Amino acid sequence: MTSPENLVEKLLLSDGPIRRTELLTNEQYESYRPELLAIGLEHRKQRRTRLNDCLTLLLESRVTVWLQLQEELRWLSRPTQEERAEILATNNLIAPSAEGLTGTVFIDGSDLKLVNAYVRALNQNTLAIDLIFDGWLTLPPVSYTHLRAHETRHDLVCR
Secondary structure, eight states: OOOOOHHHHHHHOOOOOOOOOOOOOOHHHHHHHHHHHHHHHHHHHHHEEESSSSSEEOOOOHHHHHHHHHHHHHSSSSSSSSHHHHHHOOOOTTBBTTTTTOOOEEEEEEOOHHHHHHHHHHEEEEEEEOETTTTTTEOOOOOSOOOEEEEEOOOEOOO
């Protein structure tokens, strides 16, 4: 198998949704997981921006989506082909394409009232974020049509 660095480079040089053939088996992923997570963390740092005390925006890439896929598959001891296909299809909803950016908004914070207000706004598609790049290019407000919510003990993440 190729090195973790080469694997990430291949993902970055490809476009479109993540393909089934790009996924590693759980055993393969586990053998490279520490290196891949370290590379992924550095990659995310360059693509993440804090919007306010409760909101963080991560501009997705094929690498961020691929790592999320591999982590979800890791949670299953022996994923079936159907489970693999479902996880692939769900995560590919946020895979960027040549035509557009995709982003994930993370909601966190200790102010439960504010966190719940943001969750409601996202679920009702009433939260808009204007993106301005280099002060020149303005994109239309971001639309949240594909959301997934995961609650954990420590945070609430909406994708």
